[in-house]
Amino acid sequence: MPSERDRRGRGKWVVGGAGLALLLLLLRRGSGFGLGTGVGARPTGPVAPCRVRIDQAGVQVDGTRADLATTVATCRAAGAADVTATGAAIVGVIAEVVRALQDAGVTVRAQPSVWDTVTTTSARKP
Secondary structure, three states, rough: OHHHHHHHHHHHHHHHHHHHHHHHHHHOOOOOOOOOOOOOOOOOOOOOOOOEEEEEEEOOOOOOOEOOHHHHHHHHHOOEEEEEEOOOOOOHHHHHHHHHHHOOOOOOEEEEHHHHHHHHHHOOOO
């Protein structure tokens, strides 16, 4: 028959083990113990912005020709867009793309010349 001392010793081990498990869970912020395939894992870093290039032939998103709807959908998923325009780009297209991205809630980063084109085009509209 176990003595009183044996029972207290076992209780300490149980409490200590439970405390250790709780500590590990808190340190891992509830994401488990790192076992398994990682299905359902969230991305740990920021998503890269989409790259929009506007030239005389139209719009490219991440190196692929795209229409305005595709451009907006792709960049909305990324949350941000790096917009560049060549000197041969159509001014109205630059303004249309930047405004559509902004209206969709996309953070637009561009060179001052692109912003000048957008604000100049906005000032001309009645």
